[in-house]
Amino acid sequence: MQSLRVGFIGLGIMGRSMARNIHRAGFPVTVWNRTERKMAEAREWGAETAASPRAVAEVSDVVITCVGDTPDVREVAEGPEGLLKGAREGLIWVDMSTIAPEATRELAARAAEQGVRMLDAPVSGGDIGARQGTLSIMVGGDAEVLETVRPVLEAMGKNIVHCGPHGAGQTVKACNQILCGLNLLGVVEALAFAKKAGVDLEKMIEVTTQGAGGSWALANLAPRIVKGDLAPGFSVRFQQKDLRIVLQEAEQMNLPLVGTAVVQQLLRSVQAYGGDDDGTHALIRVMERLARLDFTR
Known part of the structure:
Protein backbone atom coordinates (compact mmCIF):
# COMPACT_ATOMS: atom_id res chain seq x y z
CA MET A 1 0.00 0.00 0.00
CA GLN A 2 3.01 2.27 0.49
CA SER A 3 3.13 2.43 -3.32
CA LEU A 4 0.44 5.12 -3.11
CA ARG A 5 1.97 8.44 -4.05
CA VAL A 6 0.71 11.15 -1.69
CA GLY A 7 0.47 14.86 -2.40
CA PHE A 8 0.12 17.28 0.50
CA ILE A 9 -1.02 20.89 0.11
CA GLY A 10 -0.72 23.20 3.11
CA LEU A 11 2.23 23.08 5.51
CA GLY A 12 0.94 25.10 8.44
CA ILE A 13 1.22 24.27 12.14
CA MET A 14 -0.74 21.06 11.59
CA GLY A 15 0.04 20.21 7.99
CA ARG A 16 3.81 20.16 8.22
CA SER A 17 3.75 17.48 10.93
CA MET A 18 1.01 15.51 9.19
CA ALA A 19 2.94 15.42 5.91
CA ARG A 20 6.11 14.38 7.67
CA ASN A 21 4.36 11.52 9.44
CA ILE A 22 3.06 10.25 6.09
CA HIS A 23 6.62 10.27 4.78
CA ARG A 24 7.86 8.45 7.88
CA ALA A 25 5.27 5.76 7.24
CA GLY A 26 6.96 5.01 3.93
CA PHE A 27 4.80 6.87 1.42
CA PRO A 28 6.41 9.02 -1.29
CA VAL A 29 5.26 12.58 -0.53
CA THR A 30 5.12 15.65 -2.79
CA VAL A 31 4.19 18.95 -1.14
CA TRP A 32 3.14 22.47 -2.05
CA ASN A 33 2.76 25.52 0.14
CA ARG A 34 2.30 29.20 -0.62
CA THR A 35 5.57 30.08 1.14
CA GLU A 36 8.78 28.63 -0.23
CA ARG A 37 10.41 28.52 3.22
CA LYS A 38 8.07 25.78 4.41
CA MET A 39 8.67 23.77 1.25
CA ALA A 40 12.41 24.09 1.83
CA GLU A 41 11.92 22.64 5.32
CA ALA A 42 9.97 19.74 3.80
CA ARG A 43 12.77 19.01 1.34
CA GLU A 44 15.12 18.64 4.31
CA TRP A 45 13.11 15.71 5.67
CA GLY A 46 12.75 14.06 2.30
CA ALA A 47 9.67 15.41 0.53
CA GLU A 48 9.54 16.28 -3.13
CA THR A 49 8.18 19.73 -3.87
CA ALA A 50 5.97 21.00 -6.68
CA ALA A 51 5.38 24.38 -8.28
CA SER A 52 1.60 24.37 -7.78
CA PRO A 53 -1.34 22.32 -6.49
CA ARG A 54 -1.90 21.28 -10.10
CA ALA A 55 1.63 19.91 -10.27
CA VAL A 56 1.08 18.02 -7.00
CA ALA A 57 -2.00 16.31 -8.44
CA GLU A 58 -0.19 15.36 -11.63
CA VAL A 59 2.26 13.13 -9.72
CA SER A 60 -0.03 11.81 -6.95
CA ASP A 61 -2.56 9.04 -6.37
CA VAL A 62 -3.92 10.75 -3.26
CA VAL A 63 -3.91 14.50 -2.64
CA ILE A 64 -4.47 15.88 0.85
CA THR A 65 -5.38 19.51 1.42
CA CYS A 66 -4.99 21.16 4.83
CA VAL A 67 -5.52 24.90 4.44
CA GLY A 68 -7.19 27.69 6.36
CA ASP A 69 -10.72 28.36 5.17
CA THR A 70 -13.32 27.65 2.49
CA PRO A 71 -11.92 30.23 0.00
CA ASP A 72 -8.45 28.70 0.41
CA VAL A 73 -9.77 25.21 -0.36
CA ARG A 74 -11.60 26.52 -3.42
CA GLU A 75 -8.45 28.25 -4.64
CA VAL A 76 -6.11 25.26 -4.28
CA ALA A 77 -8.74 22.97 -5.81
CA GLU A 78 -10.42 25.03 -8.53
CA GLY A 79 -8.03 27.93 -9.16
CA PRO A 80 -6.07 28.35 -12.41
CA GLU A 81 -3.32 26.13 -10.99
CA GLY A 82 -5.62 24.12 -8.75
CA LEU A 83 -5.35 20.41 -8.08
CA LEU A 84 -8.44 19.59 -10.14
CA LYS A 85 -6.66 21.03 -13.19
CA GLY A 86 -3.98 18.36 -12.82
CA ALA A 87 -6.16 15.52 -11.61
CA ARG A 88 -6.70 12.39 -13.62
CA GLU A 89 -9.69 10.09 -13.28
CA GLY A 90 -9.39 7.93 -10.16
CA LEU A 91 -7.45 10.45 -8.08
CA ILE A 92 -8.56 10.57 -4.43
CA TRP A 93 -8.76 14.01 -2.83
CA VAL A 94 -8.86 14.14 0.98
CA ASP A 95 -9.67 17.59 2.34
CA MET A 96 -8.50 17.80 5.95
CA SER A 97 -9.27 21.50 6.29
CA THR A 98 -12.21 22.68 8.37
CA ILE A 99 -14.81 24.29 6.12
CA ALA A 100 -18.57 24.55 5.82
CA PRO A 101 -20.39 21.24 5.19
CA GLU A 102 -22.33 22.70 2.25
CA ALA A 103 -19.11 23.86 0.58
CA THR A 104 -17.72 20.34 0.99
CA ARG A 105 -20.74 18.84 -0.75
CA GLU A 106 -20.39 21.32 -3.63
CA LEU A 107 -16.69 20.57 -4.06
CA ALA A 108 -17.26 16.81 -3.90
CA ALA A 109 -19.84 17.08 -6.69
CA ARG A 110 -17.49 19.11 -8.90
CA ALA A 111 -14.63 16.72 -8.25
CA ALA A 112 -16.86 13.76 -9.18
CA GLU A 113 -17.56 15.36 -12.57
CA GLN A 114 -13.85 14.83 -13.30
CA GLY A 115 -13.76 11.32 -11.91
CA VAL A 116 -12.05 12.48 -8.70
CA ARG A 117 -13.25 10.85 -5.48
CA MET A 118 -13.31 13.19 -2.50
CA LEU A 119 -13.43 12.72 1.26
CA ASP A 120 -13.87 15.43 3.86
CA ALA A 121 -11.64 14.47 6.78
CA PRO A 122 -11.13 17.30 9.26
CA VAL A 123 -9.05 16.57 12.33
CA SER A 124 -8.85 17.29 16.03
CA GLY A 125 -5.90 17.03 18.39
CA GLY A 126 -3.98 20.24 17.81
CA ASP A 127 -0.29 20.58 17.17
CA ILE A 128 0.48 17.88 19.74
CA GLY A 129 -1.69 15.32 17.98
CA ALA A 130 -0.27 16.32 14.61
CA ARG A 131 3.31 15.83 15.79
CA GLN A 132 2.60 12.54 17.56
CA GLY A 133 0.38 11.11 14.82
CA THR A 134 -2.54 10.70 17.22
CA LEU A 135 -5.16 12.95 15.60
CA SER A 136 -8.86 12.14 15.59
CA ILE A 137 -10.06 12.11 11.97
CA MET A 138 -13.75 12.55 11.11
CA VAL A 139 -14.49 11.31 7.60
CA GLY A 140 -17.36 12.04 5.25
CA GLY A 141 -17.79 10.42 1.85
CA ASP A 142 -17.71 6.92 0.37
CA ALA A 143 -16.68 4.24 2.87
CA GLU A 144 -14.84 2.28 0.17
CA VAL A 145 -12.71 5.30 -0.67
CA LEU A 146 -11.88 5.67 3.00
CA GLU A 147 -10.63 2.08 3.12
CA THR A 148 -8.36 2.76 0.14
CA VAL A 149 -6.66 5.66 1.91
CA ARG A 150 -6.94 4.40 5.49
CA PRO A 151 -3.23 3.41 5.63
CA VAL A 152 -2.33 7.02 4.77
CA LEU A 153 -4.69 8.40 7.41
CA GLU A 154 -3.32 5.95 9.97
CA ALA A 155 0.06 7.65 9.62
CA MET A 156 -1.56 10.81 11.01
CA GLY A 157 -4.27 9.64 13.38
CA LYS A 158 -5.35 6.90 15.78
CA ASN A 159 -9.11 7.47 15.81
CA ILE A 160 -10.46 7.38 12.25
CA VAL A 161 -14.24 7.32 12.05
CA HIS A 162 -16.49 7.21 8.99
CA CYS A 163 -19.25 9.66 9.92
CA GLY A 164 -21.48 9.42 6.84
CA PRO A 165 -21.80 10.98 3.36
CA HIS A 166 -20.00 14.07 2.08
CA GLY A 167 -20.19 16.87 4.64
CA ALA A 168 -20.69 14.54 7.61
CA GLY A 169 -17.05 14.82 8.61
CA GLN A 170 -17.32 18.60 8.63
Whole structure:
Protein backbone atom coordinates (compact mmCIF):
# COMPACT_ATOMS: atom_id res chain seq x y z
CA MET A 1 0.00 0.00 0.00
CA GLN A 2 3.01 2.27 0.49
CA SER A 3 3.13 2.43 -3.32
CA LEU A 4 0.44 5.12 -3.11
CA ARG A 5 1.97 8.44 -4.05
CA VAL A 6 0.71 11.15 -1.69
CA GLY A 7 0.47 14.86 -2.40
CA PHE A 8 0.12 17.28 0.50
CA ILE A 9 -1.02 20.89 0.11
CA GLY A 10 -0.72 23.20 3.11
CA LEU A 11 2.23 23.08 5.51
CA GLY A 12 0.94 25.10 8.44
CA ILE A 13 1.22 24.27 12.14
CA MET A 14 -0.74 21.06 11.59
CA GLY A 15 0.04 20.21 7.99
CA ARG A 16 3.81 20.16 8.22
CA SER A 17 3.75 17.48 10.93
CA MET A 18 1.01 15.51 9.19
CA ALA A 19 2.94 15.42 5.91
CA ARG A 20 6.11 14.38 7.67
CA ASN A 21 4.36 11.52 9.44
CA ILE A 22 3.06 10.25 6.09
CA HIS A 23 6.62 10.27 4.78
CA ARG A 24 7.86 8.45 7.88
CA ALA A 25 5.27 5.76 7.24
CA GLY A 26 6.96 5.01 3.93
CA PHE A 27 4.80 6.87 1.42
CA PRO A 28 6.41 9.02 -1.29
CA VAL A 29 5.26 12.58 -0.53
CA THR A 30 5.12 15.65 -2.79
CA VAL A 31 4.19 18.95 -1.14
CA TRP A 32 3.14 22.47 -2.05
CA ASN A 33 2.76 25.52 0.14
CA ARG A 34 2.30 29.20 -0.62
CA THR A 35 5.57 30.08 1.14
CA GLU A 36 8.78 28.63 -0.23
CA ARG A 37 10.41 28.52 3.22
CA LYS A 38 8.07 25.78 4.41
CA MET A 39 8.67 23.77 1.25
CA ALA A 40 12.41 24.09 1.83
CA GLU A 41 11.92 22.64 5.32
CA ALA A 42 9.97 19.74 3.80
CA ARG A 43 12.77 19.01 1.34
CA GLU A 44 15.12 18.64 4.31
CA TRP A 45 13.11 15.71 5.67
CA GLY A 46 12.75 14.06 2.30
CA ALA A 47 9.67 15.41 0.53
CA GLU A 48 9.54 16.28 -3.13
CA THR A 49 8.18 19.73 -3.87
CA ALA A 50 5.97 21.00 -6.68
CA ALA A 51 5.38 24.38 -8.28
CA SER A 52 1.60 24.37 -7.78
CA PRO A 53 -1.34 22.32 -6.49
CA ARG A 54 -1.90 21.28 -10.10
CA ALA A 55 1.63 19.91 -10.27
CA VAL A 56 1.08 18.02 -7.00
CA ALA A 57 -2.00 16.31 -8.44
CA GLU A 58 -0.19 15.36 -11.63
CA VAL A 59 2.26 13.13 -9.72
CA SER A 60 -0.03 11.81 -6.95
CA ASP A 61 -2.56 9.04 -6.37
CA VAL A 62 -3.92 10.75 -3.26
CA VAL A 63 -3.91 14.50 -2.64
CA ILE A 64 -4.47 15.88 0.85
CA THR A 65 -5.38 19.51 1.42
CA CYS A 66 -4.99 21.16 4.83
CA VAL A 67 -5.52 24.90 4.44
CA GLY A 68 -7.19 27.69 6.36
CA ASP A 69 -10.72 28.36 5.17
CA THR A 70 -13.32 27.65 2.49
CA PRO A 71 -11.92 30.23 0.00
CA ASP A 72 -8.45 28.70 0.41
CA VAL A 73 -9.77 25.21 -0.36
CA ARG A 74 -11.60 26.52 -3.42
CA GLU A 75 -8.45 28.25 -4.64
CA VAL A 76 -6.11 25.26 -4.28
CA ALA A 77 -8.74 22.97 -5.81
CA GLU A 78 -10.42 25.03 -8.53
CA GLY A 79 -8.03 27.93 -9.16
CA PRO A 80 -6.07 28.35 -12.41
CA GLU A 81 -3.32 26.13 -10.99
CA GLY A 82 -5.62 24.12 -8.75
CA LEU A 83 -5.35 20.41 -8.08
CA LEU A 84 -8.44 19.59 -10.14
CA LYS A 85 -6.66 21.03 -13.19
CA GLY A 86 -3.98 18.36 -12.82
CA ALA A 87 -6.16 15.52 -11.61
CA ARG A 88 -6.70 12.39 -13.62
CA GLU A 89 -9.69 10.09 -13.28
CA GLY A 90 -9.39 7.93 -10.16
CA LEU A 91 -7.45 10.45 -8.08
CA ILE A 92 -8.56 10.57 -4.43
CA TRP A 93 -8.76 14.01 -2.83
CA VAL A 94 -8.86 14.14 0.98
CA ASP A 95 -9.67 17.59 2.34
CA MET A 96 -8.50 17.80 5.95
CA SER A 97 -9.27 21.50 6.29
CA THR A 98 -12.21 22.68 8.37
CA ILE A 99 -14.81 24.29 6.12
CA ALA A 100 -18.57 24.55 5.82
CA PRO A 101 -20.39 21.24 5.19
CA GLU A 102 -22.33 22.70 2.25
CA ALA A 103 -19.11 23.86 0.58
CA THR A 104 -17.72 20.34 0.99
CA ARG A 105 -20.74 18.84 -0.75
CA GLU A 106 -20.39 21.32 -3.63
CA LEU A 107 -16.69 20.57 -4.06
CA ALA A 108 -17.26 16.81 -3.90
CA ALA A 109 -19.84 17.08 -6.69
CA ARG A 110 -17.49 19.11 -8.90
CA ALA A 111 -14.63 16.72 -8.25
CA ALA A 112 -16.86 13.76 -9.18
CA GLU A 113 -17.56 15.36 -12.57
CA GLN A 114 -13.85 14.83 -13.30
CA GLY A 115 -13.76 11.32 -11.91
CA VAL A 116 -12.05 12.48 -8.70
CA ARG A 117 -13.25 10.85 -5.48
CA MET A 118 -13.31 13.19 -2.50
CA LEU A 119 -13.43 12.72 1.26
CA ASP A 120 -13.87 15.43 3.86
CA ALA A 121 -11.64 14.47 6.78
CA PRO A 122 -11.13 17.30 9.26
CA VAL A 123 -9.05 16.57 12.33
CA SER A 124 -8.85 17.29 16.03
CA GLY A 125 -5.90 17.03 18.39
CA GLY A 126 -3.98 20.24 17.81
CA ASP A 127 -0.29 20.58 17.17
CA ILE A 128 0.48 17.88 19.74
CA GLY A 129 -1.69 15.32 17.98
CA ALA A 130 -0.27 16.32 14.61
CA ARG A 131 3.31 15.83 15.79
CA GLN A 132 2.60 12.54 17.56
CA GLY A 133 0.38 11.11 14.82
CA THR A 134 -2.54 10.70 17.22
CA LEU A 135 -5.16 12.95 15.60
CA SER A 136 -8.86 12.14 15.59
CA ILE A 137 -10.06 12.11 11.97
CA MET A 138 -13.75 12.55 11.11
CA VAL A 139 -14.49 11.31 7.60
CA GLY A 140 -17.36 12.04 5.25
CA GLY A 141 -17.79 10.42 1.85
CA ASP A 142 -17.71 6.92 0.37
CA ALA A 143 -16.68 4.24 2.87
CA GLU A 144 -14.84 2.28 0.17
CA VAL A 145 -12.71 5.30 -0.67
CA LEU A 146 -11.88 5.67 3.00
CA GLU A 147 -10.63 2.08 3.12
CA THR A 148 -8.36 2.76 0.14
CA VAL A 149 -6.66 5.66 1.91
CA ARG A 150 -6.94 4.40 5.49
CA PRO A 151 -3.23 3.41 5.63
CA VAL A 152 -2.33 7.02 4.77
CA LEU A 153 -4.69 8.40 7.41
CA GLU A 154 -3.32 5.95 9.97
CA ALA A 155 0.06 7.65 9.62
CA MET A 156 -1.56 10.81 11.01
CA GLY A 157 -4.27 9.64 13.38
CA LYS A 158 -5.35 6.90 15.78
CA ASN A 159 -9.11 7.47 15.81
CA ILE A 160 -10.46 7.38 12.25
CA VAL A 161 -14.24 7.32 12.05
CA HIS A 162 -16.49 7.21 8.99
CA CYS A 163 -19.25 9.66 9.92
CA GLY A 164 -21.48 9.42 6.84
CA PRO A 165 -21.80 10.98 3.36
CA HIS A 166 -20.00 14.07 2.08
CA GLY A 167 -20.19 16.87 4.64
CA ALA A 168 -20.69 14.54 7.61
CA GLY A 169 -17.05 14.82 8.61
CA GLN A 170 -17.32 18.60 8.63
CA THR A 171 -20.54 18.46 10.65
CA VAL A 172 -18.89 16.29 13.31
CA LYS A 173 -15.91 18.67 13.33
CA ALA A 174 -18.35 21.50 14.03
CA CYS A 175 -19.60 19.52 17.03
CA ASN A 176 -16.00 19.10 18.14
CA GLN A 177 -15.39 22.85 17.97
CA ILE A 178 -18.48 23.55 20.09
CA LEU A 179 -17.05 21.21 22.72
CA CYS A 180 -13.55 22.71 22.45
CA GLY A 181 -14.85 26.22 22.97
CA LEU A 182 -17.04 25.40 25.94
CA ASN A 183 -14.43 23.13 27.55
CA LEU A 184 -11.87 25.92 27.24
CA LEU A 185 -14.21 28.41 28.86
CA GLY A 186 -14.63 25.99 31.75
CA VAL A 187 -10.86 25.67 32.10
CA VAL A 188 -10.38 29.43 32.17
CA GLU A 189 -13.12 29.96 34.74
CA ALA A 190 -11.77 27.16 36.97
CA LEU A 191 -8.27 28.64 36.84
CA ALA A 192 -9.62 32.08 37.68
CA PHE A 193 -11.57 30.66 40.62
CA ALA A 194 -8.49 28.87 41.95
CA LYS A 195 -6.26 31.90 41.41
CA LYS A 196 -8.66 34.24 43.20
CA ALA A 197 -8.99 31.79 46.11
CA GLY A 198 -5.22 31.46 46.45
CA VAL A 199 -5.05 27.74 45.61
CA ASP A 200 -1.94 26.32 43.95
CA LEU A 201 -2.88 26.15 40.27
CA GLU A 202 -0.67 23.20 39.42
CA LYS A 203 -2.17 21.18 42.28
CA MET A 204 -5.67 22.06 41.13
CA ILE A 205 -4.86 20.90 37.59
CA GLU A 206 -3.23 17.71 38.84
CA VAL A 207 -6.36 16.69 40.75
CA THR A 208 -9.10 17.84 38.39
CA THR A 209 -7.62 16.27 35.26
CA GLN A 210 -8.28 12.91 36.91
CA GLY A 211 -11.82 13.81 37.96
CA ALA A 212 -15.17 14.02 36.21
CA GLY A 213 -14.36 17.54 35.04
CA GLY A 214 -11.20 16.46 33.23
CA SER A 215 -10.77 17.25 29.53
CA TRP A 216 -8.14 17.52 26.82
CA ALA A 217 -8.16 21.29 27.26
CA LEU A 218 -7.57 21.01 31.00
CA ALA A 219 -4.72 18.51 30.61
CA ASN A 220 -2.97 20.23 27.71
CA LEU A 221 -3.85 23.94 27.77
CA ALA A 222 -4.18 24.73 31.48
CA PRO A 223 -0.46 23.97 32.14
CA ARG A 224 0.46 26.29 29.26
CA ILE A 225 -1.67 29.04 30.77
CA VAL A 226 0.02 28.66 34.15
CA LYS A 227 3.44 28.90 32.48
CA GLY A 228 2.40 32.00 30.50
CA ASP A 229 2.84 30.12 27.22
CA LEU A 230 0.18 31.33 24.79
CA ALA A 231 1.90 30.03 21.64
CA PRO A 232 -0.62 28.53 19.24
CA GLY A 233 -1.25 24.86 18.95
CA PHE A 234 -4.44 26.13 17.37
CA SER A 235 -4.87 29.86 16.93
CA VAL A 236 -7.68 32.20 17.93
CA ARG A 237 -7.97 33.20 14.27
CA PHE A 238 -8.84 29.67 13.15
CA GLN A 239 -11.05 28.89 16.12
CA GLN A 240 -13.08 31.99 15.30
CA LYS A 241 -13.37 30.82 11.71
CA ASP A 242 -14.61 27.45 12.91
CA LEU A 243 -17.11 28.98 15.34
CA ARG A 244 -18.37 31.24 12.54
CA ILE A 245 -19.12 28.10 10.52
CA VAL A 246 -20.85 26.53 13.53
CA LEU A 247 -23.06 29.54 14.15
CA GLN A 248 -23.92 29.95 10.47
CA GLU A 249 -24.98 26.32 10.27
CA ALA A 250 -26.94 26.68 13.51
CA GLU A 251 -28.76 29.71 12.11
CA GLN A 252 -29.85 27.70 9.08
CA MET A 253 -31.19 25.02 11.45
CA ASN A 254 -32.88 27.60 13.71
CA LEU A 255 -30.81 26.11 16.54
CA PRO A 256 -29.86 28.29 19.54
CA LEU A 257 -26.26 27.77 20.67
CA VAL A 258 -25.99 30.18 23.56
CA GLY A 259 -22.70 28.94 25.04
CA THR A 260 -20.95 28.80 21.67
CA ALA A 261 -21.99 32.37 20.92
CA VAL A 262 -20.62 33.55 24.26
CA VAL A 263 -17.25 31.88 23.60
CA GLN A 264 -17.08 33.49 20.16
CA GLN A 265 -17.70 36.92 21.64
CA LEU A 266 -15.10 36.42 24.36
CA LEU A 267 -12.54 35.34 21.76
CA ARG A 268 -13.42 38.46 19.79
CA SER A 269 -12.17 40.42 22.79
CA VAL A 270 -8.89 38.48 22.54
CA GLN A 271 -8.69 39.54 18.90
CA ALA A 272 -9.45 43.16 19.78
CA TYR A 273 -6.38 43.17 22.01
CA GLY A 274 -4.14 41.79 19.25
CA GLY A 275 -4.36 38.09 20.09
CA ASP A 276 -5.47 36.79 16.68
CA ASP A 277 -2.43 34.55 16.30
CA ASP A 278 -2.18 33.44 19.93
CA GLY A 279 -3.36 30.00 20.97
CA THR A 280 -7.03 29.67 21.83
CA HIS A 281 -6.07 29.47 25.51
CA ALA A 282 -5.34 33.22 25.28
CA LEU A 283 -8.97 33.33 26.37
CA ILE A 284 -7.39 33.63 29.82
CA ARG A 285 -6.55 37.25 28.96
CA VAL A 286 -10.25 38.09 28.88
CA MET A 287 -10.72 36.59 32.33
CA GLU A 288 -7.72 38.57 33.59
CA ARG A 289 -9.37 41.79 32.45
CA LEU A 290 -12.81 40.87 33.76
CA ALA A 291 -11.60 39.68 37.17
CA ARG A 292 -8.53 41.92 37.64
CA LEU A 293 -6.23 38.91 37.77
CA ASP A 294 -2.65 38.49 36.58
CA PHE A 295 -1.58 34.96 35.73
CA THR A 296 1.99 36.06 35.17
CA ARG A 297 2.47 36.53 38.95
